[in-house]
Amino acid sequence: MIIKYFSWIREHIGTSEEEIILPDSVSTIEDLINYLIDSNDKYKSAFLKRDLVKIAVNKSYSSINTKIYNKDEIAFFPPVTGG
Amino acid sequence: MKQRDKILIKVKIQNDDFDISKEMKKLQTNETGAIVNFVGVVRGKDEKTNEDIFSMTLEHYPGMTELEIESIITNSTTRWEISAVTVIHRIGKLFSSDQIVFVGVASKHRQNAFDACNYIMDWLKTKAPFWKIEEGSKEKRWVEFNSSDSNATKKWEQK
Numbered sequence: 001m002i003i004k005y006f007s008w009i010r011e012h013i014g015t016s017e018e019e020i021i022l023p024d025s026v027s028t029i030e031d032l033i034n035y036l037i038d039s040n041d042k043y044k045s046a047f048l049k050r051d052l053v054k055i056a057v058n059k060s061y062s063s064i065n066t067k068i069y070n071k072d073e074i075a076f077f078p079p080v081t082g083g
Numbered sequence: 084m085k086q087r088d089k090i091l092i093k094v095k096i097q098n099d100d101f102d103i104s105k106e107m108k109k110l111q112t113n114e115t116g117a118i119v120n121f122v123g124v125v126r127g128k129d130e131k132t133n134e135d136i137f138s139m140t141l142e143h144y145p146g147m148t149e150l151e152i153e154s155i156i157t158n159s160t161t162r163w164e165i166s167a168v169t170v171i172h173r174i175g176k177l178f179s180s181d182q183i184v185f186v187g188v189a190s191k192h193r194q195n196a197f198d199a200c201n202y203i204m205d206w207l208k209t210k211a212p213f214w215k216i217e218e219g220s221k222e223k224r225w226v227e228f229n230s231s232d233s234n235a236t237k238k239w240e241q242k
Contacts, residue, residue: 004144006142006144006212006214007142007214007216007225008225056144056147056212059146059147059150060147060150061210075144075147075212077144077212077214078214078225078228079227079228080208080209080210080211080212080213080214080228081213081214081215081225081226081227081228081229082141082143082172082183082184082207082208082211082212082213082214082215083172083183083184083204083207083208083211083213083232
């Protein structure tokens, strides 16, 4: 699974993209966030303000309950500020 | 949903500047009666701190940005009779007074072009995955989401 990070979330995590093999225990975005937080403290600070973290699955806005699979591209980013 | 055909749609994400008059001419066909455009530019002062902003850097999510903007434009075509839409959004380092974004809409009659342009810009501000970091004299600061932007889209939900 490819995970992408943008803006200050990327700065907390220290990379713009990483590839992980999805463990059997992870089936939703919420599971994935909890799995990442348990794996390393850098995710803890990135996901600290959970309501400021927007989620995309395969480049489409998704929610914390979205089911995810190993072939998916996930992205975490703050509220957008373009225009 | 009414999907109107023959609507020219152009979405470009680019580092380079754009020429407003050239882009407006490209929107025009024989049947065009109105062209409305919006141009966003880099403010020279931070509204909250009143500090000078020298530059800002914009990043985006390639692929998703184009999909989101195209989806917004498609939604606008089901609400208003319009003939052509161009959205150009710049990324990378921009300086005070630089142009950031162009939204141009052509239609037979003005009201459709006004409304569709307003609608596209409001949704672009809340949905298109861009992020700005401002570079002032002291520090760099990620621009925070402005809740007035999400309030602006509410008027389109009520209609």
